[in-house]
Amino acid sequence: MDKTKTTRNTAAKTAVLEILTQSKIALSHTEIQKQTNDLCDRVTIYRILDRLVNDDIIHKIVNLDGTVKYAKCHHHAQRVHIHNHAHFSCEKCLEITCLENVKPSYIIPHNYKVNEINFTLSGLCPNCLNSNN
Amino acid sequence: MDKTKTTRNTAAKTAVLEILTQSKIALSHTEIQKQTNDLCDRVTIYRILDRLVNDDIIHKIVNLDGTVKYAKCHHHAQRVHIHNHAHFSCEKCLEITCLENVKPSYIIPHNYKVNEINFTLSGLCPNCLNSNN
DNA sequence: ACTTTAATGCAACATTGTTGCAAGTTAAAT
DNA sequence: ATTTAACTTGCAACAATGTTGCATTAAAGT
Ligand SMILES: [Mn+2]
Ligand SMILES: [Mn+2]
Ligand SMILES: [Zn+2]
Ligand SMILES: [Zn+2]
Numbered sequence: 001m002d003k004t005k006t007t008r009n010t011a012a013k014t015a016v017l018e019i020l021t022q023s024k025i026a027l028s029h030t031e032i033q034k035q036t037n038d039l040c041d042r043v044t045i046y047r048i049l050d051r052l053v054n055d056d057i058i059h060k061i062v063n064l065d066g067t068v069k070y071a072k073c074h075h076h077a078q079r080v081h082i083h084n085h086a087h088f089s090c091e092k093c094l095e096i097t098c099l100e101n102v103k104p105s106y107i108i109p110h111n112y113k114v115n116e117i118n119f120t121l122s123g124l125c126p127n128c129l130n131s132n133n
Numbered sequence: 134m135d136k137t138k139t140t141r142n143t144a145a146k147t148a149v150l151e152i153l154t155q156s157k158i159a160l161s162h163t164e165i166q167k168q169t170n171d172l173c174d175r176v177t178i179y180r181i182l183d184r185l186v187n188d189d190i191i192h193k194i195v196n197l198d199g200t201v202k203y204a205k206c207h208h209h210a211q212r213v214h215i216h217n218h219a220h221f222s223c224e225k226c227l228e229i230t231c232l233e234n235v236k237p238s239y240i241i242p243h244n245y246k247v248n249e250i251n252f253t254l255s256g257l258c259p260n261c262l263n264s265n266n
Numbered sequence: 267a268c269t270t271t272a273a274t275g276c277a278a279c280a281t282t283g284t285t286g287c288a289a290g291t292t293a294a295a296t
Numbered sequence: 297a298t299t300t301a302a303c304t305t306g307c308a309a310c311a312a313t314g315t316t317g318c319a320t321t322a323a324a325g326t
């Protein structure tokens with residue numbers, strides 16, 4: 001029943017994953033594309049990102065302003081990529097970072113079944129907070 | 134200095150606000166447009182929604198899947214519309230509702246200045262949870 | 267009524283993401 | 297090493313969503 005379709009390692013996929021692994025911040029599709037130097041088509045990057053998300057290797061973040069970014073967590077206490085943490089969106093430099101230690105607590109609403117949570121904080125990141133200009 | 138530009142009450146603005154006031158769930162631009170019966174142009178609705186958000190009369194919700202919706206809170210203990218609450222996104226009926234009583238608690242990360250929070254839960258709403266099919 | 271300027275309609279454009287299909291490539295089986 | 301299945305890619309075409317410029321209309325204060 002569980003027809004697990006195998007995923008293949010291609011040059012493009014390796015490049016995209018490497019870019020995300022090196023980055024300290026979450027990247028958008030366009031930002032990733034720029035870093036690949038036209039190694040592959042725009043559509044291919046969309047499909048690679050979809051695959052990586054499906055395989056739980058990276059995760060997708062939708063920001064307050066609607067921009068979509070992708071990130072690979074840097075902590076790896078577990079062998080799987082867990083992303084039930086908060087994200088921080090800087091209003092000034094627009095960078096999005098995983099706050100891998102910040103996990104919100106809340107009272108589960110009655111009659112609702114919660115499968116997934118998304119918690120995004122926005123404001124000023126440490127960089128922009130120090131250089132106040 | 135504070136050149137507060139005045140906002141005007143037009144037929145279109147009144148209609149859009151009425152639609153949002155009547156709705157129990159958050160609505161997308163397209164859903165709002167359908168309910169207006171071509172009272173005004175598509176672009177006008179975008180601009181009206183921007184104004185209403187700017188004036189803090191309604192608020193904008195970006196869902197996990199990237200869809201953008203707008204809502205007017207129904208509670209009104211205060212006279213201003215406060216929206217620091219959680220939102221619930223049903224995976225089945227795709228409806229988004231304000232959980233006006235659910236507010237997450239969290240440990241403020243060091244060196245970050247938090248101005249705004251966004252907390253979205255997704256799963257099954259009471260309706261879809263009961264009618265399990 | 268007059269005046270100011272916010273609001274609208276329309277067309278044109280930009281961005282982001284999706285889909286179908288032929289051709290290319292990976293990795294396993296032989 | 298060759299063969300082969302099916303996963304992956306490029307390309308073109310499309311769709312959805314949102315933005316901008318500008319001439320015209322209309323709201324609200326005088
Ligand atoms: Mn993360
Ligand atoms: Mn709300
Ligand atoms: Zn910053
Ligand atoms: Zn539901």
